[in-house]
Amino acid sequence: MSNTTMSIAIPDSMRTYVAARVESGAYGNMSEYFRELVRKDQSEQAKARLRTLIEEGLSSGPAQPLTDSDNQELLGIARDEIA
Template identity: 50%
Template sequence: MSTMNVSLPETMKSFVDAQVAEGGYGTSSEYVRELIRKDQQRLALRHLLLQGGLSATSGRADPTYFDGLRKRVRDTGTKAGAGGW
């Protein structure tokens, strides 16, 4: 694992220390790694949303479409043991 040193103003360091203490992180490094993971996920989601926005429409999003979508989610959740909506 690589090492990176980060300089923070005292107010930010205090904030990180408080997040570590209250959030159940063992170290400030764990907290920062979690922030980076969340940012990576946010960027991946943004990319998928942009791709979806640029894609061709597949049909009308009417109540029937959403009923079918809910059913697919319920069926998938049941198969995965997560239950339905």
Template identity: 40%
Template structure:
């Protein structure tokens, strides 16, 4: 995965905080610390999306279809996707 450079502006107080966290947590660089913060935020965003999807499912009420019907549809979709992958146009 390629990386790009990104510059940020911090107050002296925030810079001191970041430097202290890098040292205290054993990061090899400020960049490593910042990447970890972004990864954690990315994970939180994914969790928020997951919770929203669960809530959407709850709010939609019970399904009129059985589990077996859902499973059969999903299996058919998977089979179609695999067939499309093995026979590209």
């Protein structure tokens, strides 16, 4: 995985907050702080997608027995989206 530099503009109050989080030892540097924010957002988006899929499933009608083919398809989807 390669890293790319990105510049962002934030208000001084936010920069002070981030700097304090780094100085507290919670993060090694500001980049680590922002990477963690992105990872948390990615996780929240994945959870929201899963909730949506569960709601769709629950509202789709009576359950049908799963076949071996269904199980293989679901495992494939889970491995691609969760990994």
